[in-house]
Amino acid sequence: MRLTEKRLERAQRLIHSLGDEGRRWKTGLGRLARREGVLIGMALHAAAFGVYGAPLSFDFRRQLLANVAKECRDMGFSVPSDAALNPVSTFFSDDDLAVWTTAELPTDPFSVQSAAIVQASPRHCFLIDPQLQGARWLRQLYDLSLPDAPTTAEGHGGSAQPGPSTAE
Numbered sequence: 001m002r003l004t005e006k007r008l009e010r011a012q013r014l015i016h017s018l019g020d021e022g023r024r025w026k027t028g029l030g031r032l033a034r035r036e037g038v039l040i041g042m043a044l045h046a047a048a049f050g051v052y053g054a055p056l057s058f059d060f061r062r063q064l065l066a067n068v069a070k071e072c073r074d075m076g077f078s079v080p081s082d083a084a085l086n087p088v089s090t091f092f093s094d095d096d097l098a099v100w101t102t103a104e105l106p107t108d109p110f111s112v113q114s115a116a117i118v119q120a121s122p123r124h125c126f127l128i129d130p131q132l133q134g135a136r137w138l139r140q141l142y143d144l145s146l147p148d149a150p151t152t153a154e155g156h157g158g159s160a161q162p163g164p165s166t167a168e
Contacts, residue, residue, distance in 0.1 A: 041079035049087035058110040088116040103140035
């Protein structure tokens, strides 16, 4: 009798937890249905950011994103409100961002956007990284032990190492 009561109790807990899971799935389906209507606009928005946003400052990136969102709307594509329109979250999850932060990526929006561009790019990116934050992040992320990147000589754009001599 005691064994049957324990089994019944476990079955009731399972049914209760499955009910919670069902509610979570219904909520997720609703979120996906809402997102489906704006998926093309979000993809265009994020693609424009990835292609054109890399060399821009944070303010110019914001302006670019606002202009692209307006153009998408003008062409008839639905895009979410500006507050919900984030090109980084279109392609990367919160888990990805947590991994980047653990690998010493600064959490400011410009650094996160730049990291998203680097991660999404099929080519090697050229980093202008005067504080070496990007280099430190990439080393931590990929567990690399590389020598420090060469820097310019006193900010004059020249090489830190002397080049071959042209004098005869």
